[in-house]
């Protein structure tokens with residue numbers, strides 16, 4: 001096999017593995033306002049949430065970004 005192709009293949013597999021690792025190791029986000037854990041399977045309620053992630057708290061309705069940082073309430 002061509003060594004450049006092999007290197008590309010290894011790089012691609014490594015990248016996929018890293019992405020998968022990050023996807024699997026994401027901790028559940030807790031609402032900073034009321035402490036409630038947000039479900040992983042979220043239902044984005046705006047285009048912005050669908051694009052960038054983020055949650056609307058099931059408990060108190062506070063808005064968070066994908067890392068669980070509180071955003072301004074509506």
Ligand SMILES: [Zn+2]
Nearest residue numbers: 031034057060
């Ligand atoms: Zn909350």
